[in-house]
Amino acid sequence: MERRKVTFKLYPNAAQSARLEAWTRLHCELYNAALEERIDAWRKARKSISYYDQQNVLPQIRADRPEFIALGSHALQQTLRRLDLAFQSFFRRVKAGQTPGFPRFKSAKRFWGFAYPDPAGWKLMPHGSRGATLRLGSGDAAMSIRARGRHRFGVEAKPNDITVTRRNGAWFVSVTLRVPDEACARQRTGDQRRGVDFGVTDWATFDDGRTIDNPRWLREELPRLAALQRQRARKRKGSVRYKRLSQRVARLHDRIGNLRRDFVHKETTRMVQQCAVLATEQLAPKNMSRSARGTADAPGRRVRQKAGLNREILSAGFGMAQQMLAYKAEEAGTRLHLSDTRQIKPSQWCSACWEISPKTLGDRMHICPHCGHVMQRDRNSASVALIDAHTPGTGVAARPKPLPRQRGKSKSVTRETPTTAPPGA
Ligand SMILES: [Zn+2]
Incomplete structure (x- = not known):
């Protein structure tokens, strides 16, 4: 299972909506009351109250406040457990020498639900x-x-x-x-071995030169978001208009998030379905956020505001893509290889001679100073990742020619599972 x-x-x-609101408010009230009880007991008697102490009072609460009955006893227990979890992680972090925030009272308006x-x-x-x-x-x-x-x-x-x-x-x-395990498995329709590189110019580039365009919502929804945010910036903070615009910004953010998730789901599903081996560079979240502002290897002056927003939104999608690829590959029996970027830098290496050919973010072409190999930058990265996926001797179509010299063979992560059953089956 x-x-x-x-x-x-x-x-x-409308009636159901009102009742969902009312139930959420009651759960919030319970959460806050339980929190207050813990704080009081500690302040007055240096006594700590456990989850079970609080759970045992629930029947009494339900007797005194019949409106709690409809919520269901297990759901009420779950809200108390949530508070308990908040305390557990608070104490765990205190113990670890960190300075966490003390569990807080929640406003009913913001309460997450039940x-x-x-x-x-x-x-x-x-x-x-x-x-x-x-x-x-x-x-x-x-x-x-x-x-x-x-x-x-x-x-x-x-x-x-x-x-x-x-x-x-x-x-x-x-x-x-x-x-059931067998219901998790995915059908695979192809046996390709592909390297793939994610980027801002094209969303994805494969080692055979095929690309996946940036999604349409990037062109259509992002300018709308930027415009709304500009409009809001001109309003007085806290005013009615400001709040109204904030709501629209929040909704558009949601919409973009949904469109992105949908897009990444579809594309990653297609990738694992077509491939027996899929190789890509392991993402370091730091590398992703760094590029908008620019650093030594990417002076960020010329990065326009909009490009920054695009990149920011896309970057979240790259992390998401990698997570989805990981579990979908497992379900489809595809071998997903993630090149460790501390050992091998797909964007800096040459896929033909395996030498380093340094370039900046602005260089869109890979032109190798050692062997003269010329290839579109992202395609070269995808090829390097694919070569890395094949250890010497087992590499088949991936390796163009025997490597003259191999530097620092990477210790990259490989996830591999048999086609028939996921692990633990
Ligand atoms: Zn070369």
Whole structure:
């Protein structure tokens, strides 16, 4: 059994929406009350209160405040557990010599939502190709909320627990599914061996010269975001107009995030489906954020503001792509090779003679001073990563010719799994 998370969007009607708000407020109230109790007990009696102390009071609370009954006892326990977690990580970090912030009181407006830790108190019923109904609560307080979303795991996947959250005025339910191993596996349609390099000019470049264009939303939505942010900058902070614009900025951010996730999902799925071996450079988050401003190897003066925004948005997508490639490769039985950039620098090495040919971010062509090899920069990087994926002797189509000399053979990470069963099967 594997666990997989899927998110459905909820479409509550006005009454349901009001009730979801009310429930979230009650959960928030419980969280804050429990936090206050812990603080008080410590202040007055130097006594620390455990999760179980608090859980044992829940029946009393439900007796005194019947409005808590509809929320379900397990969901209430889950909120207390969340507070307990906050304390645990606080103490852990104190112990480690850090200076963490003390767990805070939350405002109901910002409270994240609530969760059911097991299959009790709710039911998710899929219907059609992407429709579903979420039933929450029991008895008079029960409600059936329309939902949309789908997953590829089939009817064998059993929902185990859910989290209901609110973001920018919209409601979502995130479901953990227990999926049989065989339902996790992905079909592979090809046996290619490909190196791929992610970049800002083209979103992805393969070692055979094929490229994936930057997504359209980058051209269409980002200028809108920049314009909104400029508009907001002219308003007085805290004014009605400022808040209204902030809301629009937040929604557009959400939209861009959704478009990006969708794009990266589709492209990474296609990559692992087509490839038996996929090689790329291991991303260092530091390398990514550095480039917008520029450093020694990339003087950033000429990087325009917009290019910076593009890069920032894309960079998040590169990290996401690598994470998705990692788990999808495992599911498809594709070997994903990540070149360790501390040992081998795909952008600086020559894929033909394996010598170093230094270049700046601005150099779009790879022109090797040693062997004269000329290739588009990103394509050369992809080729280097692919060669790195094949150890001497096993390299097949990837290596153009026997290497005259190999410097610092990299100790790169390789994820490999058999096609039939994921690990742990
Ligand atoms: Zn060369």
